[in-house]
Amino acid sequence: MSTPQSRHVSVDDGTPDVELVARLVDGDESALGALYDRYSGLLMALLQRILGASGEAEEVLQETLLQVWKQAKRYDPSRSSVSNWLTLIARSRAIDRLRSRKVKERTASRAFAENPRVDASPEGARNVFHAERRERLRGALAEIPAEQRQVIELAFFHGMTQSEIAEKTATPLGTVKTRTLLAMKKLREQLRSELEELL
């Protein structure tokens, strides 16, 4: 099996993500800047999707990268890829905020597939690697039924529990669980090559 070092090569200066994280451990500020350049667009998209307000999203982006800076030595490549690590830290912090501020209902009605972002960023467009991955993700999501896409959206981007999704969508809890499991299995099949790059 390929190591993350050999497969997950960045698209900007070629430095592998794991090497950047190793440099963070040594206090290399430029490595943090490189991770920012590489992932801030992705993380901001995620945080704005979850939190809505850009000001709050920026706060969480700062918190996320500072956590990465302070806790880089905790990163374990056997547990997750760097992009996954960053994404899940950011999501975790954003969901915490979302729950603590009780604004879940404010944003939960926006459906994933029905409200695509159209303000494409020049930096994002330049990032060929991310752009290609985005297209593959969108293609995979388009392949699954809308009701399955909806449960994934509500669970991941709104931090809703399966019970909350059932209540919100007026669907039996068992059906919600079945839809979620089916969606994840289908996505795994469709994104197998993508996952192999990360493992």
Added chain:
Amino acid sequence: MTEREDRILERILQEMENPGLEDPGLDLGGAERQLWREYRELAGLLPYALEPQVPRAGLKEEILARARAETAGEEARGVDEAQRVTASSPAPQRRRPARDRGLRLMAAVLAVATLGLAVFSGWLLRDHQLQLEQIARLEAALVESARSDRGAVTRGVALDDLATLMASAGSRICPLRPWGDTPVQPVARGAVYFHPENKRWLLTAKGLEPCEQGSRYVVWFLVDGEAVAAGSFAADGVDPIIFSADAMPEGMDAVLLTQESEPEVTRPTGPTILYGSESREML
């Protein structure tokens, strides 16, 4: 395969619902762990479907300045510590030239202070009322506990610890709530009070069912996804429970309370009763 895959997937969904939780109570073998990893990576891929959003200009510099300030603060603390402990210890390795440090630190502090002031004032207003309510509830629990005859000596010590924690600047509270979609004990509630510097901590819980013969409640701290046992107790009808033990480990991400039938368990194997991963500073 399907049953195992479903179990792994349900685990992933639980992690989505409870950020910070990582595989406590699930002893994954090689193939299962690989599957868990794949689905975890799959979840992390979902944001790639979104159009990238460019942060505002200057944000990167602010983040780097804050990182610099963190480093400078750590170095300053390291110097203080070294001077306190032993004058002969080798000095910690410097990341920045010494003459730049003062200016960098000053610039970073100014940047952080400017950013922080606006956020902090809003935060204070919002959390003040919540914390007052929490303190009122605790005072009621203290009075109720003081009236109880059972375990009066131990509880007296715990109450003293709780009062000390509540009065200490920087103490934090982590609420504990019933775990999962169908909680084992849905009416149970709790909280862990701790001080991030001196590592003192104390757990309070209300509504726990009495333990069956031989079983105990075990407190676990999650550190880097690993569960560290922090102590155990039997809820023999005392309510609320007030419990404290040794120092909290460094880097605690979440707290679990499980009910275990084996006295010397090293990993959570029984049902998870309470869970909490969010903490906030008390007034």
